[in-house]
Amino acid sequence: MNKYTVLKWEKLLLWLVPPILRKKTHVDWLDVLLTPLHTIYKETLYKMQHTGQVIYLEKVLNETFNPDKIYNPNASTEQKRLEKLIYIDESVKPTIQYVYLHKEYFEPDVRLPDGTILKGQLMIPQLKIFTHKEYKNRDNKPVYLAHRKDYTTVSYANFRVLIPENLIANQTIISHQKKEEIVSNTEAINVTDRKYHDLLNFYKLAGKSYETYPYSAKD
Structure with a gap:
């Protein structure tokens, strides 16, 4: 905390009280009166720092x-x-989830002129299906297909x-x-x-x- 935000209330009170009135009873009484100001100052300073x-x-x-x-x-x-x-x-x-067709998951096999067959490759990851036991783990989330109402009627x-x-x-x-x-x-x-x-x-x-x-x- 910066030093300029730290107030030494007792010292400040002594500075403001005339020397002739600097008696312990009088200072203690003034300190009690300043207690609400102490609280307000601390609360306000705390809020300003966050x-x-x-x-x-x-x-x-x-x-x-x-x-x-x-x-x-x-x-x-x-x-x-x-x-x-x-x-x-x-x-x-919910996030928008597009449902892919089977043919969109895989590239088809290609037959070259020399008869060689190039196997198709997986284009995008398949949707993972969780068992009931796996789903209980909070890190495993099944795919949710959002409806229009999820965005128009639900806040x-x-x-x-x-x-x-x-x-x-x-x-x-x-x-x-x-x-x-x-x-x-x-x-x-x-x-x-x-x-x-x-x-x-x-x-x-x-x-x-x-x-x-x-x-x-x-x-």
Whole structure:
């Protein structure tokens, strides 16, 4: 923190009080009166030092609701999950997927004048089909064919806030879900904590929307 932003309130108070009034009782009384100003100054300075960037927003969320954890802005998503940190990810939106014909996957065999046959080659990767067991792994995602309604009638959040499910279970972040109703990070939850929303709405860019998802480090 820059030195010019650090105020030594006790010294400043002594400078402003005339020497004849510099008695301990009087100074202590004035210091009590300045306490609200101390708080406002610290809160304002803290807000000025953080922006709506992802790393700053994650830092503020963890310092407010997850103070026992040390936030590392250089950590990967997997590391943040293992450390049970609050982190931000992109919103899940369907992407346009083109269905290829069989003949578009392969080049046909070519017969040369001398009778040699050149085998066709795979032009584009085939669509991978996952078994049920493989699909349970969150890294394996089957191909989803988006419909026109997915883009015209469904609204999607701009980003997701993923929080450890223990913060929901112990009511650090208050949500509508009860402990036994907590699900995996495939479904958004309804957070009713006003402090949580006020903080996000203060730092996030105007017009951006978000959804909250719980997660378990085992997912």
